[in-house]
Amino acid sequence: MVIQIFGTPKCKETRKAERFFKERRIQIQMIDLREKGLSPGELRKILQVMPPEELIDNESKPFQKRGLQYMKFDIEEELLEDPMLLKTPIVRFGHKATVGYEPDIWKDWLSE
Numbered sequence: 001m002v003i004q005i006f007g008t009p010k011c012k013e014t015r016k017a018e019r020f021f022k023e024r025r026i027q028i029q030m031i032d033l034r035e036k037g038l039s040p041g042e043l044r045k046i047l048q049v050m051p052p053e054e055l056i057d058n059e060s061k062p063f064q065k066r067g068l069q070y071m072k073f074d075i076e077e078e079l080l081e082d083p084m085l086l087k088t089p090i091v092r093f094g095h096k097a098t099v100g101y102e103p104d105i106w107k108d109w110l111s112e
Helices: 012-023 040-047 061-065 075-081 103-111
Strands: 002-007 027-032 090-093 096-099
Touching (some): 002 012, 012 103, 040 090, 096 103
Parallel strands (some): 002 027
């Protein structure tokens, strides 16, 4: 069982997610969004279980800096272009995914 966590080292929620799985001795694969974004395939798999509106952080500095609040845009395209627009952490386990710190959902995953 390997859990993928997409986030940044400075994100408190991402660090909490890492700690949650490490405390339970679950192997994680940490993907730093500053170094590597989501691949188109990874994004498609995540979008199968949640709408794109849940993934974009419309309160983030990159969102505000680019003026996206005043534009119409393709969310998927923007997320692939700039991974810093993603809400973090994105936690993926097989075909399941969550956005943000969701320990109750993760506990369900681990009990299956």
